[in-house]
Amino acid sequence: MVNDYSGDKPKAEVGFFLQGLLKLSVLVLIVVTSGCQQTKYQYNEGWVFGTSYHIVYNSKVDLEPRIRVLMDSFSHSLSTFDTSSVISKINRNTSFQTDSFFRTVFNRAQQISIETGGAFDMTVAPLVNAWGFGFSKQHEVDTLLIDSLLRNVGMAKVSMVNGIIQKKDVGVMLDASAIAKGYAVDVVASFLAGAGVENYMVEIGGEIVTAGVNPKGLVWQLGIDKPIDDPAVSEREMEMIIGLSGKALATSGNYRNFYIKDGKKYAHTINPKNGRPVQHNLLSASILANDCLTADAFATACMVMGLDSSLTLIESHPGLEACFIYHTDSGDQVTMTDGFKKIVRK
Numbered sequence: 001m002v003n004d005y006s007g008d009k010p011k012a013e014v015g016f017f018l019q020g021l022l023k024l025s026v027l028v029l030i031v032v033t034s035g036c037q038q039t040k041y042q043y044n045e046g047w048v049f050g051t052s053y054h055i056v057y058n059s060k061v062d063l064e065p066r067i068r069v070l071m072d073s074f075s076h077s078l079s080t081f082d083t084s085s086v087i088s089k090i091n092r093n094t095s096f097q098t099d100s101f102f103r104t105v106f107n108r109a110q111q112i113s114i115e116t117g118g119a120f121d122m123t124v125a126p127l128v129n130a131w132g133f134g135f136s137k138q139h140e141v142d143t144l145l146i147d148s149l150l151r152n153v154g155m156a157k158v159s160m161v162n163g164i165i166q167k168k169d170v171g172v173m174l175d176a177s178a179i180a181k182g183y184a185v186d187v188v189a190s191f192l193a194g195a196g197v198e199n200y201m202v203e204i205g206g207e208i209v210t211a212g213v214n215p216k217g218l219v220w221q222l223g224i225d226k227p228i229d230d231p232a233v234s235e236r237e238m239e240m241i242i243g244l245s246g247k248a249l250a251t252s253g254n255y256r257n258f259y260i261k262d263g264k265k266y267a268h269t270i271n272p273k274n275g276r277p278v279q280h281n282l283l284s285a286s287i288l289a290n291d292c293l294t295a296d297a298f299a300t301a302c303m304v305m306g307l308d309s310s311l312t313l314i315e316s317h318p319g320l321e322a323c324f325i326y327h328t329d330s331g332d333q334v335t336m337t338d339g340f341k342k343i344v345r346k
Contacts, residue, residue, distance in 0.1 A: 039199070041215045049075055049181060051205035056214070057192050058199040070191055071184065077101035078180040080125070090165050091125070091173045097163050105176055105183055106160055108293055112179075113155040116301040116313060121272035123153050125175035128270050131277060146275040153272050182207045182250050182296025189292075207250045209292050219243040221345065227253050227283035227325050227332065239325060239334065242343045244288075250295035252303045253284035253325075269303045280306040281327045287314070288321040288340055295320075311335070 044055040044064040048071045055067065077086045077099050086102045098106070112120045126149045130141055152171040159166050181204055189202045189209040199212030201220050210220040223238040242249075252269070269278045285302035289295035298320060302310035307326050314322040314337060321339035325332055336344070 041199075048072075048204065049079060049184065050081065051181070053204045054201075055188065055192075055203070056201045057197045058212075058215075059192075059195070059197055063192070063195060063197075067188055067191065070187060074101055074180075074184050074187060078105060078176045078183075080175060080177070087174055087176055093167070093170050095164060098160070098165065101183075101187070103160065103163060105179055105293070106165070106174075108183075109176075109179055109297065110155055112294070112297045112301070115317070116298070116305070118154070118272060119301040119304040120178065120297050121153065121155055122174045122176060122179070123155060123158060123172055124270050124272045125173035126152060126171065127272070127275050128175055128177075129173075131270060133270070150275045153275070178252075178300035179293060179297045181205050182248070182292035182294070185209050185248070185292040207248075207292050207296055208244070209248045210244045211246055213245065219245045222249065224251060224286055224323065225253075225284075240323075241345045243345050244343060247343075248289050248292035248295045249286060250289075250292055250299045251284055251286040252296075252299035269300065271304050278304055278306070282307045282310065282324060283327055283332065284325045285310060286323040286340075288343070290319055307335070 039058040040060055041056055041058050042062050042064070044053070044062070044067060046053060046068075048068075053071075055064075057063070075082055076084065078101060079085045080087055080091070082088060086098055089096065090098075090102075106122070109120070109122045113122075127146070130145060130149060152169050152173070157168045157172050158174070185202050185204050185207050186209060188204070189200065189211070192200045192202070193211065197211075199214070201208065201210045201214065208222060214220050220243065221241055222244055223241050226237040226239045270276065271278050282303060285299045287295040287299045287302065289298065298314070298317075302313065302322065302324070305313065307324055310322070310324060314320050321337045321343075323334065323336045323340045325334050327333075
């Protein structure tokens with residue numbers, strides 16, 4: 001939940017359970033009490049992309065109406081649940097000029113796919129749908145179906161020429177759920193900065209960008225959940241509290257969005273290499289980056305790759321830091337990069 005006790009605003013509780021465009025969040029925001037604010041802070045919260053948003057920023061003017069227009073425009077570009085969106089039209093093999101939101105996400109997705117050895121892949125959409133985590137109905141999955149769908153998976157099978165998407169096969173489909181939410185946070189944060197806002201926290205479904213200080217004049221405080229299997233989000237415990245300013249943070253995990261069938265757990269993270277839900281001991285990956293698009297995509301890639309490969313990946317990228325929670329026979333353990341350790345408060 002998001003609990004807001006700042007200033008004279010009534011207590012508000014907003015659930016993080018995800019039902020739409022974007023993957024499940026695993027972060028909790030903590031906005032500490034402000035005894036005497038020197039600057040007026042605005043508090044905007046609601047639902048977008050099938051999940052919650054919570055935005056706090058210092059401004060004399062409530063900018064939420066303009067933010068909502070921006071988010072609606074963003075959704076019309078990248079939501080697979082909007083049948084008239086840019087990405088939905090592309091998935092129906094309609095040829096047309098894409099918009100700037102889509103082009104930014106697609107171009108960066110191509111780069112990150114290369115950087116992660118294909119662990120991050122927007123073309124995993126048919127597999128996500130087949131396993132019941134996407135925007136169309138679930139299928140009865142067997143090896144024959146997986147092999148068939150894998151023929152259309154791989155970022156090399158799709159390209160963009162002069163702003164128009166070109167596919168090597170009509171069966172190629174795109175899913176932006178592992179990158180778009182992070183970019184939406186960046187878009188809203190950029191809007192606030194452009195409006196002259198110096199202190200803000202933008203959270204959409206748990207992906208976060210912060211700048212400046214919170215209403216108490218302190219660095220923004222965030223809590224990272226313990227990875228407890230709980231699809232209904234009825235149980236929440238914090239693993240740690242961190243302080244964040246001027247950075248982005250995204251977390252991916254498989255303990256909220258999953259289902260049990262015939263006694264076996266099926267998680268929403270699909271490995272684009274073998275077409276199956278991942279099976280390893282990494283429970284969550286929290287990535288610290290300069291922008292939330294990057295943090296979001298790399299968090300998903302890490303959940304595909306598993307602990308050891310993820311540590312190698314993050315250590316090879318100087319601009320990234322990470323916190324990994326993983327299971328062992330003796331219980332859950334936490335491993336952090338040196339840069340991430342510096343932001344841990346308790």
